Amino acid sequence: MKQLSYVLFAFACLWCTSAEAQQQERYTISGYIEDADTGEKLIAANVFEPEKAKGTTTNVYGFFSLTLPKDSVYLAISYVGYETQYFRMYLDKDVTMNFSLGVGTDLKEVVVTAEKYERVEQKTQMSQVSVPVQQIKKLPALLGEVDVLKSLQLLPGVQSGGEGTSGLYVRGGSPDQNLILLDGVPVYNVSHLFGFFSVFNADAIKNVTLTKGGYPARFGGRLSSVLEINMKEGNMKEFKGTGSIGLISSRLTLEGPIWKERTSFIVSARRTYLDLLARPVIAIASAQAEENEGVSFNGGYYFYDVNAKINHKFSEKDRLYASVYAGDDRFNIKVSEDYNYSSGGQNYDSEFSLKSGLDWGNITSALRYNHLFSNKLFSNITATYSRYNLSTGIESTNRETVNGELFFDGAYAAKYISGIEDLAAKIDFDYLPNPSNHIRFGASATHHTFKPGALNFRIEEGDEFSLDTLIGSTNTTSMDYTAYVEDEITIGQSFKANIGVHASAFVVDGEAYTSVQPRVGLRYLLPGDVALKASYATMTQYLHLLTNEGIGLPTDLWLPSTARVAPEQSWQAAFGVAKTFRDKFEFSVEGYYKKMTNLISYKEGASFIDFGDWQDKIEQGEGESYGAEFFLQKKKGKTTGWLGYTLSWTNRQFENINGGRVYPFKYDRRHDLSAVVIHEFSDRISASATWVYGTGNSITLPVSKSTIYIPSGYGIGYYPTEIERPSEKNAFRMKPYHRLDVGVDFIKQKKRYKRRFTIGAYNMYNRKNPFFIYSVDEGTFNPATGEFEQEQKFKQVSIFTIIPSFSWGFEF
Numbered sequence: 001m002k003q004l005s006y007v008l009f010a011f012a013c014l015w016c017t018s019a020e021a022q023q024q025e026r027y028t029i030s031g032y033i034e035d036a037d038t039g040e041k042l043i044a045a046n047v048f049e050p051e052k053a054k055g056t057t058t059n060v061y062g063f064f065s066l067t068l069p070k071d072s073v074y075l076a077i078s079y080v081g082y083e084t085q086y087f088r089m090y091l092d093k094d095v096t097m098n099f100s101l102g103v104g105t106d107l108k109e110v111v112v113t114a115e116k117y118e119r120v121e122q123k124t125q126m127s128q129v130s131v132p133v134q135q136i137k138k139l140p141a142l143l144g145e146v147d148v149l150k151s152l153q154l155l156p157g158v159q160s161g162g163e164g165t166s167g168l169y170v171r172g173g174s175p176d177q178n179l180i181l182l183d184g185v186p187v188y189n190v191s192h193l194f195g196f197f198s199v200f201n202a203d204a205i206k207n208v209t210l211t212k213g214g215y216p217a218r219f220g221g222r223l224s225s226v227l228e229i230n231m232k233e234g235n236m237k238e239f240k241g242t243g244s245i246g247l248i249s250s251r252l253t254l255e256g257p258i259w260k261e262r263t264s265f266i267v268s269a270r271r272t273y274l275d276l277l278a279r280p281v282i283a284i285a286s287a288q289a290e291e292n293e294g295v296s297f298n299g300g301y302y303f304y305d306v307n308a309k310i311n312h313k314f315s316e317k318d319r320l321y322a323s324v325y326a327g328d329d330r331f332n333i334k335v336s337e338d339y340n341y342s343s344g345g346q347n348y349d350s351e352f353s354l355k356s357g358l359d360w361g362n363i364t365s366a367l368r369y370n371h372l373f374s375n376k377l378f379s380n381i382t383a384t385y386s387r388y389n390l391s392t393g394i395e396s397t398n399r400e401t402v403n404g405e406l407f408f409d410g411a412y413a414a415k416y417i418s419g420i421e422d423l424a425a426k427i428d429f430d431y432l433p434n435p436s437n438h439i440r441f442g443a444s445a446t447h448h449t450f451k452p453g454a455l456n457f458r459i460e461e462g463d464e465f466s467l468d469t470l471i472g473s474t475n476t477t478s479m480d481y482t483a484y485v486e487d488e489i490t491i492g493q494s495f496k497a498n499i500g501v502h503a504s505a506f507v508v509d510g511e512a513y514t515s516v517q518p519r520v521g522l523r524y525l526l527p528g529d530v531a532l533k534a535s536y537a538t539m540t541q542y543l544h545l546l547t548n549e550g551i552g553l554p555t556d557l558w559l560p561s562t563a564r565v566a567p568e569q570s571w572q573a574a575f576g577v578a579k580t581f582r583d584k585f586e587f588s589v590e591g592y593y594k595k596m597t598n599l600i601s602y603k604e605g606a607s608f609i610d611f612g613d614w615q616d617k618i619e620q621g622e623g624e625s626y627g628a629e630f631f632l633q634k635k636k637g638k639t640t641g642w643l644g645y646t647l648s649w650t651n652r653q654f655e656n657i658n659g660g661r662v663y664p665f666k667y668d669r670r671h672d673l674s675a676v677v678i679h680e681f682s683d684r685i686s687a688s689a690t691w692v693y694g695t696g697n698s699i700t701l702p703v704s705k706s707t708i709y710i711p712s713g714y715g716i717g718y719y720p721t722e723i724e725r726p727s728e729k730n731a732f733r734m735k736p737y738h739r740l741d742v743g744v745d746f747i748k749q750k751k752r753y754k755r756r757f758t759i760g761a762y763n764m765y766n767r768k769n770p771f772f773i774y775s776v777d778e779g780t781f782n783p784a785t786g787e788f789e790q791e792q793k794f795k796q797v798s799i800f801t802i803i804p805s806f807s808w809g810f811e812f
Contacts, residue, residue, distance in 0.1 A: 026434065029095045030065040030375035033058050033077060036100035039236025039264065043207050044130070045079040045101070053493060054435040060230060061319070061370055063378050065432040077101065080635060081132065094375050096316065119580040120588055121531035124488060124496040124523045126576050127213035127590060129155055129631075133205050135640065138678050138688050140741035140760045142196070144246040144805035148208055148229065149190060149198040154674040154690060156629035156644035157212050159667055162697070163737075163771050163800055165195040169667045170212050171594055172625025172650035173224025176545030176558075177568075180227045183309075183323045185364040188388035188420055188558055192303040192329055193272075199327050199362060203242055203253040204268035204307035206232045213574045213592055214535030217486035217500025217519045218428070218440055223539045223570040223596055231323055233311045234264030244756070244809035248272050263312045275300030299333030317372040328361030351399045360390040378430040388558070389419035413458040420558040421449040438488035440500075446480040448543070452559050452614050478508035478560050480542060486519065494525040506542040511563040515540035531578040533590075541568040544600045546618060557614065564615050570596040586633045593626040601654055621654030623665065639679045646672040658729035666730055670695040689742045696734030701794065702775055703727045734773065735796070740764040753812035762803040770796045
């Protein structure tokens with residue numbers, strides 16, 4: 001509470017200081033900024049008065065409000081990649097004005113002046129990066145599948161979980177510590193194809209923003225990052241379509257007005273056809289196996305996802321948005337065997353079948369209502385639903401006859417189900433009383449239903465025996481309440497601050513946890529437009545993800561804090577310097593330290609398939625992460641891209657893991673370097689390349705072997721068993737990881753549509769990067785002794801060589 005008192009005192013002082021200059025007569029200009037071609041609202045567009053050096057940015061719904069003294073004003077409205085609009089007027093009353101920006105480049109002097117407002121050194125927020133979707137689409141992609149999360153892995157402070165996977169490890173955190181929001185709705189599983197692709201279809205996305213630290217008070221519930229992904233709203237002007245056909249999937253997006261300038265829609269769908277491509281190969285192999293061995297088999301895997309959104313404008317003050325996402329992964333295999341034989345004058349016939357499957361997927365939906373109470377007060381009410389389900393099972397049947405008479409008829413089945421389901425409501429306000437204060441406040445309530453894993457067994461053996469039972473944890477419900485207030489304060493030309501408080505409460509099984517989390521972000525502008533930035537934030541996370549360290553399989557379990565399992569908590573402090581050079585290059589360097597407590601991990605030897613209460617399988621401990629990030633970015637011109645470098649340390653400590661000693665986190669990566677280049681040769685040809693380098697993952701390996709003798713169990717003799725003694729936890733490192741990806745786009749405007757042909761290569765120079773390591777014993781002949789000697793060796797497995805890709809796309 002002492003921290004909160006300091007924050008409130010600082011807030012009061014800054015408020016009084018910023019209010020001193022607000023005595024003269026003032027009026028407000030407010031409205032929306034949109035794309036001139038589509039009607040899409042532009043997020044974080046700038047409205048700037050260069051003569052008075054005052055400005056503001058649009059919120060997530062494209063709304064802005066700027067209050068200025070009664071006088072002649074000269075406004076510039078700008079957004080990266082769009083032509084800047086500007087005009088002069090005499091402001092002597094409140095004015096409502098909407099602006100439509102067209103795509104293009106304008107190099108007039110006022111534009112350069114206006115764009116200073118959007119530079120990195122002008123922003124209070126640090127540790128935040130927005131990546132334009134059009135830039136994401138131009139980056140090389142594994143198998144040609146444009147992937148939002150893989151693009152974010154190229155940023156400093158963000159790491160992947162392994163070769164080709166889409167998980168995010170931000171500043172030493174785990175994937176569950178990322179708050180990933182799709183139109184404001186949490187997404188609990190973000191992976192297709194066992195982690196190799198993300199669930200986000202770039203054709204349906206408007207913008208992507210990642211915050212790694214210095215979190216504003218409006219966000220909470222996770223320790224490591226906030227990823228905001230906003231869907232497109234749909235073209236208000238005309239009917240449009242885009243699509244592509246690639247190596248493993250195709251996608252199609254349709255959008256347009258239902259009621260021009262009033263109501264629009266967008267529908268985007270994607271499906272892989274791995275199952276269709278594999279079907280002929282599987283059929284041929286199955287036919288040969290059935291002919292030779294009497295065994296037939298079938299199976300397949302595919303994923304799909306669908307995004308849809310409708311938005312309606314009732315008036316200039318009221319708008320309604322409805323959006324939904326649904327996606328699933330489905331894997332199945334079926335094996336059948338028929339055989340017969342004769343023995344002792346008897347004829348035996350047997351029919352055996354085995355079916356196995358693994359299905360997982362998300363549904364998210366949001367209904368949002370915007371209302372403008374005045375030209376200074378904007379509100380948004382949201383109702384959301386989110387669900388993640390996992391289902392895996394196996395079923396077998398066995399039927400045997402002797403001389404045509406039934407001898408045995410049995411069926412066995414097991415099914416495992418887990419998931420999480422949310423119902424939530426929240427209200428948010430933006431209040432802009434003057435150019436020196438942007439106040440945000442709001443509250444929310446969420447009802448969680450946790451399904452931490454239930455295993456259903458079913459056994460039937462004719463009429464003699466039947467069993468149907470359910471083993472595992474029961475469902476748990478909880479309530480999660482939050483409230484926040486924050487103010488973006490400007491004092492003079494040099495000082496800005498974002499000060500706020502996030503309060504939360506979590507109620508589960510009669511247990512109530514509460515948390516008050518202060519947030520502070522500061523910026524001071526030195527001569528020469530060099531910005532010094534600092535931030536401090538505390539976070540509390542009531543939801544846990546119980547996972548095995550390894551590839552991101554969907555068997556990971558979402559679980560609540562309970563009377564026995566405390567919420568995870570963290571605090572993070574950061575300090576940085578930011579500067580724009582030559583109006584083209586943004587440079588920033590940040591140092592950070594993050595302390596985490598009440599982290600969870602499986603006890604040594606435990607896993608999700610163990611029976612019993614999940615609370616008995618886990619340990620709680622602590623962790624820390626610290627380091628420095630360097631980021632150089634070029635956003636304009638024919639050549640764009642960035643260079644990022646991270647130097648970091650990440651450790652964990654649990655009482656009963658590694659003997660209670662501190663050990664490196666599996667994804668502790670000392671050095672992480674990424675280089676991204678995109679060059680447009682002309683309107684028809686562009687090329688891109690990315691190169692990444694990273695210190696190898698930490699791993700645990702056996703350091704010795706010994707043989708022990710165990711009683712046979714029959715009271716006679718012993719049998720030898722070899723056991724391995726592991727090293728310290730994560731005491732070894734895999735080889736460094738590095739890879740070059742390239743891609744080229746060929747674009748041609750046809751009479752009725754635009755064609756895009758993309759070719760590329762993943763892992764261009766065929767680097768054999770380690771995926772996992774295993775040990776083997778190899779015998780070598782020693783001529784000195786005349787004997788074979790066993791030697792333990794470690795083998796590396798790599799899964800990706802150079803992988804070419806292509807896709808054919810269209811726009812109309």
